[in-house]
Amino acid sequence: MKSLASFFTVAAGVFAVVPGLATLISKVGVPPDSSSTLFSAVIESLGVLTLMILWLNKGRIQKKSEQKVTNLSIGGIVFFLVSLFSYIFLYNYLIEDVPNSRPLYFPLWAQGELKTDLVKYGTRNELITQFGRDDVAKLIQESSKQALSITTLVLLFLYQLIFVPLTFSFGILAVKSINSEPKSRP
Amino acid sequence: MRKGRIKILLFAIFHLTLMASVFGQSENDEFNAIQKGNSGWLSFEKAEYDNCITLSKNALKIDSSLSYIRFNIALCYLMKGQNEYSISEYENAINAAKRFGIPQEDFQGTIDDLLKYAGSPSLQSIVTRIINEIKIAAKEYSVSNNVFLHVPIVVDSVNVKEYSLLKLKREINSIKISITNSAGGVIWTSDRISSIEPDSLAYFFRMSVPEIIMKKKANIKCHYFYNSLEKGPGSAAAMENHYWDEKKDANYSSIKLNLISSPKGASVFLIPNRIWQKQYENKDWQTQIKSMDRFRVDGSTTNTIANIDETVYVIIFQLNTTNKKRTYFTKAALVQPEQTVTMNFNE
Numbered sequence: 001m002k003s004l005a006s007f008f009t010v011a012a013g014v015f016a017v018v019p020g021l022a023t024l025i026s027k028v029g030v031p032p033d034s035s036s037t038l039f040s041a042v043i044e045s046l047g048v049l050t051l052m053i054l055w056l057n058k059g060r061i062q063k064k065s066e067q068k069v070t071n072l073s074i075g076g077i078v079f080f081l082v083s084l085f086s087y088i089f090l091y092n093y094l095i096e097d098v099p100n101s102r103p104l105y106f107p108l109w110a111q112g113e114l115k116t117d118l119v120k121y122g123t124r125n126e127l128i129t130q131f132g133r134d135d136v137a138k139l140i141q142e143s144s145k146q147a148l149s150i151t152t153l154v155l156l157f158l159y160q161l162i163f164v165p166l167t168f169s170f171g172i173l174a175v176k177s178i179n180s181e182p183k184s185r186p
Numbered sequence: 187m188r189k190g191r192i193k194i195l196l197f198a199i200f201h202l203t204l205m206a207s208v209f210g211q212s213e214n215d216e217f218n219a220i221q222k223g224n225s226g227w228l229s230f231e232k233a234e235y236d237n238c239i240t241l242s243k244n245a246l247k248i249d250s251s252l253s254y255i256r257f258n259i260a261l262c263y264l265m266k267g268q269n270e271y272s273i274s275e276y277e278n279a280i281n282a283a284k285r286f287g288i289p290q291e292d293f294q295g296t297i298d299d300l301l302k303y304a305g306s307p308s309l310q311s312i313v314t315r316i317i318n319e320i321k322i323a324a325k326e327y328s329v330s331n332n333v334f335l336h337v338p339i340v341v342d343s344v345n346v347k348e349y350s351l352l353k354l355k356r357e358i359n360s361i362k363i364s365i366t367n368s369a370g371g372v373i374w375t376s377d378r379i380s381s382i383e384p385d386s387l388a389y390f391f392r393m394s395v396p397e398i399i400m401k402k403k404a405n406i407k408c409h410y411f412y413n414s415l416e417k418g419p420g421s422a423a424a425m426e427n428h429y430w431d432e433k434k435d436a437n438y439s440s441i442k443l444n445l446i447s448s449p450k451g452a453s454v455f456l457i458p459n460r461i462w463q464k465q466y467e468n469k470d471w472q473t474q475i476k477s478m479d480r481f482r483v484d485g486s487t488t489n490t491i492a493n494i495d496e497t498v499y500v501i502i503f504q505l506n507t508t509n510k511k512r513t514y515f516t517k518a519a520l521v522q523p524e525q526t527v528t529m530n531f532n533e
Contacts, residue, residue: 098518100518100520129498129515130498131459132458132459132496132499132515133496133497134495134496135497138336138388
């Protein structure tokens with residue numbers, strides 16, 4: 001039982017720390033031209049915060065039945081899967097691959113000149129063909145800055161929702177497992 | 187239980203320290219290096235050459251890209267009479283300047299320092315030799331390429347509403363571009379560019395950048411100049427404001443575009459397709475060539491080169507009174523870093 005508690009503790013710690021550092025280094029899943037520092041710092045902070053909150057509430061968690069804790073943990077994993085799939089779907093919708101060049105990051109909705117030109121040319125691909133990848137990048141930055149910021153916030157929210165439930169799921173099991181350890185005789 | 191709490195606390199402290207060191211390190215380094223370099227120069231002015239060398243070397247340990255500090259070290263050795271060592275340090279400094287970049291005026295500053303502090307007749311031959319080498323390095327900065335860029339239109343921080351109530355108006359007059367290295371040090375600054383094209387929310391312009399600077403990975407800073415506030419026509423209030431805006435990770439135009447015509451000698455205009463469609467398409471563009479001057483590839487006629495990014499351009503070739511145009515769908519830099527557009531006037 002002790003080894004199981006250690007396993008859950010280590011797993012929770014790993015999910016609290018590793019994704020943030022991995023994001024900082026590899027920029028995986030971070031939208032193009034967005035700050036990987038921002039994404040990693042948010043994940044790191046929320047991961048540690050989740051662990052701290054679990055630890056603070058360990059008394060209440062340990063009083064809960066094993067069934068309840070298991071359900072909460074499974075709920076966390078389901079949340080993780082839903083967030084992961086949503087993020088992948090949204091990421092693929094927002095990021096337009098440009099052959100042999102850097103991908104372009106479009107906002108959830110277009111504003112101003114970008115909106116007009118998208119209506120004119122019909123598709124993002126056609127817009128890139130007509131204006132060129134770099135000019136469209138400028139067009140997005142210039143005319144849809146507000147929409148782009150909100151899109152980044154939505155992505156950031158979903159991104160942290162991938163890792164926080166994982167930390168939560170393993171963390172809550174770790175806290176519960178510590179309680180279940182056989183007490184040594186004095 | 188207490189042990190567990192301590193472990194969690196230590197874990198959190200370690201974690202926060204790690205993150206703070208990762209995020210805060212580079213900015214502190216840059217500041218400390220410049221500060222140490224400045225302290226070194228103060229020591230030099232007090233003739234404390236050994237102290238200057240120590241401080242300068244410490245600065246370079248923090249940020250080795252600060253080329254001007256190497257020139258200070260070399261000057262210290264010269265002042266100490268270690269001439270051969272000084273020459274070798276100057277050579278190192280010139281190589282570092284080529285590698286990391288240096289503002290062109292710093293070359294002149296180095297020459298001025300040599301003439302000011304090492305002007306004694308006994309050092310004349312060495313100083314002349316060093317100055318010649320610096321001048322050769324500086325010459326590389328005179329080979330320029332045309333670059334076409336966009337910078338964002340920034341919000342005027344002056345309270346425009348208040349001025350408009352007083353019937354005052356001010357407009358952007360020119361911009362100045364500074365190229366900075368990864369540590370934020372300025373390695374090159376353009377002259378004021380007044381021929382700028384407002385393009386919805388950005389300014390489009392052309393500038394000449396030394397070839398040696400273009401080879402470096404760097405960021406671009408834009409300095410916006412506004413004209414004096416004018417109250418009605420004519421009278422100008424003595425007021426001018428400057429703005430800085432940093433475009434991080436903005437690389438130079440990375441595609442070398444060869445512009446060739448037969449016969450040679452044609453002027454070339456590079457107009458982004460987006461601007462073309464909004465301003466010139468469906469109009470008699472042949473009569474509007476004068477208004478396109480800001481898009482001209484300056485300094486030369488065909489055959490010439492320009493540096494562009496992955497933007498689609500409408501290219502106009504003008505030879506005597508004949509104008510010909512073609513739309514050029516720029517290929518990705520990764521596929522073809524050097525591309526060629528030809529125009530045959532004989533057809």
